[in-house]
Amino acid sequence: MDETRVRGLLQRAAAGQEQPSRVDVELARSRGRRKLRWRRAGLAGASAAAVVAVAVAAVAIPGSHGAAPGRGKVPQAHGPATAPSRFNPLRPYATFGWLPAGESLAQGTDSTNDVDLTAGTGPAWELKVYAAGFCDLTSREVLRRLGLHQQPQLECSKGVNGAMYQVTSVAAARVDGHTAFWTADQTYLIWQYANHGWAVLTSPIRDASSVALKVARGVRYGAAGPPIKFQLQSVNVPRGWTILVVSFWPDAGVLRGYLYAAAGTGADAGGAIFSAGPATAMSSCYPGRNSPRETINGYQVVVNHYPASNGSPPGLRVCAPDADGVAVTVATSGSHASPDAVSIFRRHLRILGTNPADWTTQPLG
């Protein structure tokens, strides 16, 4: 297959019938403006007001902990002796301690297996911290193979969220008391933050190895940051459901969990994905031929039915664009999901409104 044919194929694949856009340009501008204000506050170190603002934010937002971004000494962070075998998805196990000026935590995803944090408003700093036992080599073994002029592959593939890193060199400084390594072109900085646990940092800046090392050495471990807060609480869900993964971002002075998945452990245990965000227009829920509007518990909702396709089971999603100021979706999959998204929305969901003081740290009530 030649390149011209690939181009043609991609053009054809992109030429499908488009849905009406629900991209909101005004939302992009207003969120962008807010981020710019943050960046300017971080950069304007001379302004007393800005310093106070950053200090106050540092109480609540990982990534702003310790020294203000880009100034002062790197906190003397040390990894724990041994990495935990599971993380608590409701409280990030790792936080950025130092970031270049103007950068701060943008978003994160937390699961029992790993923590992903991204910082920065353009191309981002990305930190991934694995729980114990998810990667197959030790620092010592990586060093040994490098000494044999090999390029060892560190495979962090236990479970389904795997990755492989081909180590090519040793970094100039140790991190968390362990040797740190680079992949080709210094794309990834990799180190053991504790026995059996690895961390990986991706730098958005080329030729900035010393800055990457500084960011890596500032990372803090051990759920030192605040818990994530949620605008939804799922109540009376089947026994055995636990939170598997949470996505969050800093907002209104808290870590706001905007997406979470809960499920039981057995094949038929069921589960659901919940999301919450600022209220939006009904059109964002895409009412279509198979998407009737309904009223559930007094809220206008759209129920989307998704047929099975490409090996994926059928899905059901309830979308409420404005439930007490909160845009809510609940999604379940499988023909016999129990409870399904509609019954979860009807009977198993508390919507906690827009005031962070009313939000919960326990999304499974």
Next chain:
Amino acid sequence: MQTRRDAEFSEYVAARLGFLRRVAYLLCRDWDGADDLVQRALIKLYVHWARAQAADHTDAYARVIVVREFLIERRSGWSRRVRLDAQPPDAAAAETDHDAALDVRSALFGLPPRQRATLVLRYYCDLSVEQSAWALGCSAGTVKSQTAKGIEALRRALDQEARHG
């Protein structure tokens, strides 16, 4: 009050939103996901608007943000960690598409995210190997190997579909 940045940004988005959505659609495989991806990318583009305009090619800057956002999302592994789709593949679009396009899409969407992103950057966005490497945060060699693997996987998938079709 609308600033100059707002006006220029809005003008650019009005002109190029369709293109950015199609890039995102090729990466995400459904329009819901594509719109979410573009929404996040536009926030970053707004923040970096001065830099984007100073770049040789604002489009190139914008699509790099889209691709990087996509890879960040995929690395966080939502859809692979949990066998539930908050935003399932778009059924309405699939119903109205023709077989050939469906075959291509199904083959393309079967590729691992990074291979798919590499092909989209190289052959839909027309980026060079070096530009793609920068966008993906990897070496030129990795782009070349991902491209070769992606094309081979695409060819195999289409052959297979042709045989079973």
